[in-house]
Amino acid sequence: RKKKGNELILVLSFVCFFVFFSYVYIIGGEESVPHSRPYMAALIIPVEGNTSLCGGTLIKRNWVLTAAHSIVFLGAHSLTGKQQQQRIKIIGRYGHPQYNEKTMENDIMLLKMEKSAKIDQHVKCIELPSTSNDVEAGTQCLVAGWGITDNKSRNISTMLREVNVTVIQRSVCNDENHYKHLMYVTSNMLCAGDDKGGKDACVGDSGGPLICNGKQRGIVSFGAKSECGNQRYPGIYTLLTEDYLAWDGGWRTMKAL
Numbered sequence: 001r002k003k004k005g006n007e008l009i010l011v012l013s014f015v016c017f018f019v020f021f022s023y024v025y026i027i028g029g030e031e032s033v034p035h036s037r038p039y040m041a042a043l044i045i046p047v048e049g050n051t052s053l054c055g056g057t058l059i060k061r062n063w064v065l066t067a068a069h070s071i072v073f074l075g076a077h078s079l080t081g082k083q084q085q086q087r088i089k090i091i092g093r094y095g096h097p098q099y100n101e102k103t104m105e106n107d108i109m110l111l112k113m114e115k116s117a118k119i120d121q122h123v124k125c126i127e128l129p130s131t132s133n134d135v136e137a138g139t140q141c142l143v144a145g146w147g148i149t150d151n152k153s154r155n156i157s158t159m160l161r162e163v164n165v166t167v168i169q170r171s172v173c174n175d176e177n178h179y180k181h182l183m184y185v186t187s188n189m190l191c192a193g194d195d196k197g198g199k200d201a202c203v204g205d206s207g208g209p210l211i212c213n214g215k216q217r218g219i220v221s222f223g224a225k226s227e228c229g230n231q232r233y234p235g236i237y238t239l240l241t242e243d244y245l246a247w248d249g250g251w252r253t254m255k256a257l
Contacts, residue, residue: 032160037144039126040160041066043207055145055208057126057216061116066207067219067238068099068109086123089114096247105188107221107238108247109207127215132242135190137169141212143192143220143235147204148228163199165192167212168234178232182224188241190218193234201235202228210237 041056041064056066092112099106117123135141144162173179173191185191192210193200201208201220210218218237227233238244 032144032162035122037160037162038122038124040144040208042146053146053204054206055147055204055220056111057209058117058123059125059128059216061119061125062113064111064113065209065216065219066109066111067107067221068095086117088117096244103186104183104222104236105186106244108219108244126209126211128245129215129217129240132240132245134187135167135212135217135239137167137172139167139212140164141167141192141210141217143201143205143208143210143237145201145205145208145220147202147206157204163201165194165199165201165210165235167192173234173236178234179224179236182233183222183236185236188239188243189221190237190239191234192218192237193229193231195231197231198229200229216240 039058041058043054043056043064043066054066056064059065090111091114093109094112095109096106099108119125142162142164144160146157146160149157149161168191170185170187170189170191173185179185179191190210200223202223205220206222208220209216210220212218218239221236221238223235224230224233228235
């Protein structure tokens with residue numbers, strides 16, 4: 001969660017579901033250097049008179065990548081400070097047709113904007129992987145967002161924040177001491193956190209990027225409700241697999257429009 005300057009605000013009819021599995025914010029991190037994550041998009045979602053928040057990334061001048069359970073706000077550092085903003089209407093939403101809100105499989109969505117964002121020092125596109133190789137356990141990655149910063153608070157961060165997390169083996173995340181009786185972490189997902197806890201994404205960070213070695217490799221998806229930062233329940237991310245990168249209804253649609 002960081003950055004000032006040009007931001008994009010996209011409002012859709014989707015909602016972030018706050019059920020047993022909570023859809024994510026930054027725990028144990030620090031405020032990002034202003035404008036250092038120029039690909040970040042904040043997704044502002046009106047829900048029954050209130051406002052919900054998710055994250056996303058600018059991948060093309062008129063396309064944003066996010067989670068299927070989320071909906072957009074581009075290039076901001078502060079959500080409340082006075083700054084120049086780009087407010088662009090969303091005209092198309094391409095959620096994965098096999099998205100399952102119970103298992104969280106295929107939690108990925110593309111948003112088409114009415115016009116292209118102006119690319120400058122505050123707004124840039126993120127680099128996607130050129131291959132779909134898995135991310136090895138032990139890899140240190142970065143996650144960023146404007147979500148809440150502790151489990152007791154329901155207030156989002158007004159400044160972009162980020163934290164480093166480590167990829168964990170799926171077999172560990174699926175064992176008795178972790179998600180076994182709650183949810184299954186599949187090969188289309190990544191599990192990342194800290195073995196001592198205290199570092200995680202959480203409510204409000206959903207749809208934001210998991211960045212490994214300078215490229216986006218995952219999308220913030222879910223975690224155990226009210227357990228953000230708990231080492232027993234690391235954050236779960238949609239992995240940008242070969243199937244997703246070749247997704248007919250998404251990427252090819254994007255290239256054709």
